[in-house]
Amino acid sequence: MGCIQSFRQCCDRPKNTNVRISLPAVCFVWQIAMIILFGIFIRYNEESDAHWIEHKTSKNISSNIENDYYFRYPSFQDVHVMIFVGFGFLMTFLKRYSFGAVGFNFLIAGFGLQWALLMQGWFHSLDPMDGKIKIGVESMINADFCVASCLIAYGAVLGKVSPVQLMVMTLFGVTLYAVEEYIILSLIHARDAGGSMVIHTFGAYYGLSISWMLYRPNLDQSKHRIGSVYHSDVFAMIGTLFLWMFWPSFNSAISDHGDGQHRAAINTYLSLAATVLTALAISSLSQKTGKLDMVHIQNATLAGGVAVGTAAEFMLMPYGSLIVGFCCGIISTLGYIYITPFMEKYLKIHDTCGIHNLHAMPGVIGGIVGAITAAAASEDVYGKEGLMNTFDFTGEWKEMVPTRQGGHQAAGLCVALCFGIGGGIIVGCILRLPIWGDAPDNSCFDDEIYWELPEDEENNPPTVEYNNHMRNKAV
């Protein structure tokens, strides 16, 4: 702790928020790198290549409709909306950081998905024949998933970092994600269709660790800007609702064709519905006169979707989904009321969007629910073939049994936690270097720093008065 403290002090030089060189440089260099790497490595897979017709004949596929595109593209589009509108608008709640919320979200996602295609491709879809990565609609979904974990992390540091820091955070975040995903899904053979562990647990602890490393003791100077105005809360509800509505697509996007996708959508739909009621209930209970708090409605109502992620494709049963949603609505709302202030005060972790309550805790719960559900699986419930399909007990995992699968699921959760916390601490150290153009403590949560702002009439009362004056004169 002492060494961290001294490192912190060494980094606390006066801030220069001019990113005119660094931001364009990072964008250009990295984008050019992407083009070169894509040129070397990335090609269409057989379902998106013009040779599809020949492939179709050779594989005896009867119709174009069996192209994976038609199984997954609607889900992809829903996930895509969650990434850009969902996460982007969810973070617009701050009164003067809406541009940064939606704009930097856009930047992170735009870069992250390219890098994710490469990183995930190297691990998962490298064609041994020609050394190329073959991409299709499933790769696009996976890239969006990977980006989601970085956007979750952004939630913790919202308003306190520069766009250059965000790019660095995304670069490392995507890299770490691809590695942990490979370990969890391929080496450990855990299942995680909706990414409770791989996306949410990892992303949230990654962000929280970074936020811890970047702790600003004097953030009080910007405290008056942490808060919403009436209309910024309505904007944030756009984000909430698009996340909430499309979460069934998120959790079912890459699960098995047929019953797998179908079941994942149903489970998520139910879990989220239950969360709405308990989140509202706790929110109302927490106030003297039973008033509701928009922060809870905007965030805690989503916890059920996170927590049902891993088990969504399993035979969790409809009531099981409701129970998961029920518990998470309570825990997440209580988190906003008690844990977030506690973490800020005692653990020195400032969590702007409360991702600990929305992603970290529900993600861990999701991992545990997944482990239990997997361990409890039986041929009775799944059918012989169903069990094999759902848990992918094929190839080298042919001898796997559900109880052991439960253990593997738990192991996967641990890996996600380790990568999140460990990776976050290391990346946080890097981001403390005084070269990234982040804002001084008294200018956090302010779009003024990185955006040309319109001259709002509301914000410049002198101008308004002046105008009125002129108008009156004219009359």
Place this chain on the structure above:
Amino acid sequence: MGCIQSFRQCCDRPKNTNVRISLPAVCFVWQIAMIILFGIFIRYNEESDAHWIEHKTSKNISSNIENDYYFRYPSFQDVHVMIFVGFGFLMTFLKRYSFGAVGFNFLIAGFGLQWALLMQGWFHSLDPMDGKIKIGVESMINADFCVASCLIAYGAVLGKVSPVQLMVMTLFGVTLYAVEEYIILSLIHARDAGGSMVIHTFGAYYGLSISWMLYRPNLDQSKHRIGSVYHSDVFAMIGTLFLWMFWPSFNSAISDHGDGQHRAAINTYLSLAATVLTALAISSLSQKTGKLDMVHIQNATLAGGVAVGTAAEFMLMPYGSLIVGFCCGIISTLGYIYITPFMEKYLKIHDTCGIHNLHAMPGVIGGIVGAITAAAASEDVYGKEGLMNTFDFTGEWKEMVPTRQGGHQAAGLCVALCFGIGGGIIVGCILRLPIWGDAPDNSCFDDEIYWELPEDEENNPPTVEYNNHMRNKAV
């Protein structure tokens, strides 16, 4: 009328808007009841169960793509957006009730869809073999449909009721809906793919009757809050457009695979396009200088989608759809100009969102159009098999003929009307009891009552100054 009046007076005690006990209690108890009932009754259907593979083999289904999920899931997602973003944002137009609009909409829908799965399941998909309700993607769509009728009803009482009242209204609304739906679709064998009768007519008259029972003679005290501000009108347009755009999915979501869904989408698309033009035209005509009124654009442009609901899957023909849309745009806009003020003044029905113009009248028109189109159906136009398929002349309805089907459609409309008006009056009586925490007459349409509001700089200048003062002191 006398007895109603006296009942009204007995209920008019001083209001206590503290819902700190009642709202959480209702949410928790009902959610726990849902979990128990789901545990007892609800299971996956054969297309979402892990036994799908065996089912597929036994039914000789060649590919996973023939799982109902792939026929209906994209439509389901569109319907889902209509329910949460469409209805939610449509109601944000009030200057100080946006939180209540979108937040309580969220609550109603979150609870309603669970209860709807049960109620509709008992009537429609109870498996006689094991006494379980089997759910799949179509059940989710139907649950969303059912919720839509309650959200329509919410439009009439927006800003005048407490969240606890809304929960009660939803509980009864869903129950009534399931019964009338069963009578109309199963007993009477009327067809109603887009729910002109079942959803819109029922929902609107249900809401209007409740609003009538809850009439507040002194609502004038809150009159200054009934109205929009510039940006709240733009928010409401988000709701309008998502409803408008996805209405073709709404009307085609549960119609027949293949041509049925295809035709329903086309008819709705056309009808809505025509409505836009006539709604605008009447709106412009109604003002001295031809200015347009946002209320009409936000609402009346949707009437064509309501009115084409029942007949959408029939061979209404493209020009038929245009005619329906043409008429409804006119009638709905005229409704906003003449009928809503009339109803408030003379019938003592205050209709905040004008659902009478958007859902009630177009719903009835839709029922009539459906009856006429059905009665006029012929083997010439539909083909022998087409006629049988479209109107489901199978099983015990094998001997049905189109002309008689027209009569059955008309009977269905009457049932929807009776259930809406009758049910609304009874539920309205219950909601008048002075125990639900609704707002006093001078605090309607105000989020202040049920929501923690952000301290807006624009709205509370004294408060802000005070805060700044305190902050400066602290520093």
Place this chain on the structure above:
Amino acid sequence: MGCIQSFRQCCDRPKNTNVRISLPAVCFVWQIAMIILFGIFIRYNEESDAHWIEHKTSKNISSNIENDYYFRYPSFQDVHVMIFVGFGFLMTFLKRYSFGAVGFNFLIAGFGLQWALLMQGWFHSLDPMDGKIKIGVESMINADFCVASCLIAYGAVLGKVSPVQLMVMTLFGVTLYAVEEYIILSLIHARDAGGSMVIHTFGAYYGLSISWMLYRPNLDQSKHRIGSVYHSDVFAMIGTLFLWMFWPSFNSAISDHGDGQHRAAINTYLSLAATVLTALAISSLSQKTGKLDMVHIQNATLAGGVAVGTAAEFMLMPYGSLIVGFCCGIISTLGYIYITPFMEKYLKIHDTCGIHNLHAMPGVIGGIVGAITAAAASEDVYGKEGLMNTFDFTGEWKEMVPTRQGGHQAAGLCVALCFGIGGGIIVGCILRLPIWGDAPDNSCFDDEIYWELPEDEENNPPTVEYNNHMRNKAV
């Protein structure tokens, strides 16, 4: 130029913005004309007709899922969202023209799509057997595409024209579109899946030419209204993001079943991602302190989707898409910084939304990229059948070779340019007639002219002052 000048002067009479007669008249008459023409000409095609079952049997189609509806409906819905929410909200950025942006967008699209179904039907899907136009889901997508070109044109004249002018502009725009589309796609046999040429190049030059013809030398009088406020910029981001996210669906909506749609989606996805980075980089570079400009983020980030339109279904390769996006992000942003002011000052073309940077230049680039990619196509890359399918070398075009196809693509681009500029000048002349009710120079970009505005507290400072006064008294 002299004659144009004198024509201009002759048209510059005092303005009367009362559209109470003209707007309803146009809406009613044209809508009735639509009904009549639809009655005469438009019928369901075989996939949306109730005879589908018989058709299915006769064509040996094994399952309902092979109805074109299931291939294209999800894409259609995404395109639909782009047209109404995407274009509509993208234009809400002006501080006092959000109603006009989203409302007139709605009007144009509502009328345009009906007229487009007819015009495109006459050229493309007239059934020679019975002289009827047969419509299905693909017709709906094409109609939306056609409308897109008119909405692009609207971007150039936003805030400066009356709704009646917009209707006229749409009537001619759709007509011209249908003709140029027929020439480019059918006569010249150019391929243009995403419409870089047909939609964007044509639409943008059509709008710019009209804006040139309608040039207002004294527009400075409304200059203070050209600009955004904080929340109007956030609204515009809704438009941006829905366009950005759904652009892969736009470019793949009508491309070939199977690999064609799949590849088009991937290419567009990648191109757009690259554009985000370079648009941000140039935006940051252009400001002294590296601040970002919302105008660039809202618009230039979309240029990659435009430019990849023609080549999206070709084997452009993933890195090719990135390169296209990379260049367009730079060019488009530079356009906003340098070309738009230049055009206004020296060419007398005022371009409110900067469509020259977002649609015109990227559209032309897209046409060129398409020509090059087509010319470079080989059997090696596409496979024999793949080449034939992708470029539709069938029927009378059986002997076509890629190099010649490249020439045809270039010819298509020229046709689009000619129709856009030529058509725009002619229609612009018509729109200068002093009968359309457009606003005087000092009332442009103001919703006040055509909309009943709510009495905003912010806009009526006397009221606010009065309220404050009252509040202070109360304290």
